[in-house]
Structures are given as structure tokens and as C-alpha cells.
Amino acid sequence: MKKLLLIVATLLVLAVSGCAPQVDVEADAAAVRNEFDQATAALNRGGGAILDFASEDAVVMFAGEPAAVGKEAMTARQQRFDDQNTAEEARSVDEVVLSGDWAFVRWTGAGTVTPKDGGESIEFDRKGITIYQRQADNSWKFARVIWNSNLPLAAKSVPASRDAEPSDPLVGVWLVATLTRPDGETIDPAGPGQFIFANGRYSAVFSLGAEERPHAAAGFNPTADEKVTQYDTIIVNSGIYEVNGSELTLRPIVAKTPEYAGGSSTMEFRIDGDILTTTMRSITSVDGASPEGAIGSSMTLRRVQ
Numbered sequence: 001m002k003k004l005l006l007i008v009a010t011l012l013v014l015a016v017s018g019c020a021p022q023v024d025v026e027a028d029a030a031a032v033r034n035e036f037d038q039a040t041a042a043l044n045r046g047g048g049a050i051l052d053f054a055s056e057d058a059v060v061m062f063a064g065e066p067a068a069v070g071k072e073a074m075t076a077r078q079q080r081f082d083d084q085n086t087a088e089e090a091r092s093v094d095e096v097v098l099s100g101d102w103a104f105v106r107w108t109g110a111g112t113v114t115p116k117d118g119g120e121s122i123e124f125d126r127k128g129i130t131i132y133q134r135q136a137d138n139s140w141k142f143a144r145v146i147w148n149s150n151l152p153l154a155a156k157s158v159p160a161s162r163d164a165e166p167s168d169p170l171v172g173v174w175l176v177a178t179l180t181r182p183d184g185e186t187i188d189p190a191g192p193g194q195f196i197f198a199n200g201r202y203s204a205v206f207s208l209g210a211e212e213r214p215h216a217a218a219g220f221n222p223t224a225d226e227k228v229t230q231y232d233t234i235i236v237n238s239g240i241y242e243v244n245g246s247e248l249t250l251r252p253i254v255a256k257t258p259e260y261a262g263g264s265s266t267m268e269f270r271i272d273g274d275i276l277t278t279t280m281r282s283i284t285s286v287d288g289a290s291p292e293g294a295i296g297s298s299m300t301l302r303r304v305q
Helices: 002-019 025-045 049-053 070-084 224-231
Strands: 054-061 085-099 102-115 122-134 140-149 172-180 193-198 201-207 234-244 247-255 264-272 275-284 298-303
Touching: 025 049, 025 085, 025 102, 025 122, 025 140, 049 054, 049 070, 054 070, 070 085, 070 234
Parallel strands: 054 140
Antiparallel strands: 085 102, 102 122, 122 140, 172 193, 172 298, 193 201, 201 234, 234 247, 247 264, 264 275, 275 298
């Protein structure tokens, strides 16, 4: 009887295992490779076509800038790039590895980015990993992407890739040209000042008036009153910045006004050639308070580098 039960149990195990779905690794690998090739073609078409191949919660970890998390952030970033550039890239698949409902593609790519403003084309050469996830309909979508450049860091004339500096329109040095107060008064030309944007970091120093800032009678030894006057005529802060579509957010790490360090300011911006225009929408101090007198002010700056 025991022998009979053992035979029955063995047959049941074989029957169940025979009914289990069989994974066709070769077919899945071919499907993932096909998705990758189609995504490359979509990337070259521009216009956000690449988003059709992304999962809803996809994350792209770009070199030299913050990651884009989710389709909304990816759409905004792709639009910024497409507004200013065209690109062409040839990619080759070096490896495809599968594990259940996940797969990764190791790849290399090279091509050019051409600015739409007539600037010279820029060559790039990169390598990356794209992670795919099987969807409910058994299709594959990319869920995570990360890459870096094959070019040496010293080669500053050749950006790391199509997604390096050209994708961030603010990167560079901008001199302050005009200031317009919330009441409509425009200072043209404004006092000296500049903004520097690079790799998600910024530095801003500018005078608030058209006149030359007052010098202390004793040179480097101003009186208490002279210090107050000098303090009131200049803005100084530096920290990190974020771009979301046409919205720029500054998050100062250090600032002339201590309450601003750790806070933030958000402004709308527009770039026309080498002219940057900003309009202040909100300012928040480190404790959440909002100072008066700056909301609605605007500034124009001219790119010099």
C-alpha cells in the first residue's frame, strides 16, 4: 500500500510539473532585444516617441544631472532636449540577461547632437544598462536606465553624450542685464551681477540698483551704517537648482540672508537665443515663511559662456 501511494504521489508531481508554464528564454531574449532596437529608433525620431517603450514608473539616471523619475518627468526632460537639439545615435547590444520577469541589456552607443540654433554638432560615445520588466500583457518595457561616457573627462570639447550639457539650457554663465520690480519699475541697465549654472549647482551674485554700490570711506573698514547700506544693495546665494519644464527652482545652501539658506525660490523662465528671462513666483525661507516684496519681480540675463 505504501508503495502504491508513493507511485501515485510521484505521478501527481510529474503531472503538476508538466502543467507548469514553460519559460522560453530565447524567445524572451529576442523580444527584449527587439524592444531595445525599437526604442533606439524612437529616440532618434525624437518628439517623445521613446516614452512608448517605458513603464509608467520608469527611472532614467542621466549622467551629470538628476534622474528623471516617472513618465511625467521623462516627458518634460525629453521636450527640453527636443526643443533645442536633434540627435542621431547608433547602438549595439553587448549582452542580454534574463531573470524571470526582469531582464537587462548592456549596450554601447555613439552619435551626434546638433543644436537647432545653428551651433556645431557634438559627438558622443557612451555605454549603459537598460533594465526591462515584463508587463501584464507579456510585453517588455524599460524600467530603469543608467549610462556614462566612454570619453575622458579631460576632453571638455566633447560632452559626455547627447544627454549632457545640451539638455540643460541653463548651463553656463549669465550676466544680469535688467531688473524689473513688482511695481513695474525697470532698472536698465541693472547693476553688475552674474549667475553660474553647472551640473545642478548654481551661484548668484548681483547688485539691486543701477548705481554703483557705495564704498566705505575707510576702504575695507566700513562703519556700521556703511555695512547696512552695502548689505541692502546686493544679493548673494549659492546652492542647487532644479528645472521642470519652464519652471526653475533654486535651493540655496548659503545665502546673504541666513533665513533663505535651506529655503527655496521658484520662478518661470524663458530662453530666447542668449537671453534668459525669469519671473519670480514664490520664495520660502527655511522655516516656511514667505518674504514680501519680491514676488512678481523679473530679470533678464545675457549668456556670456
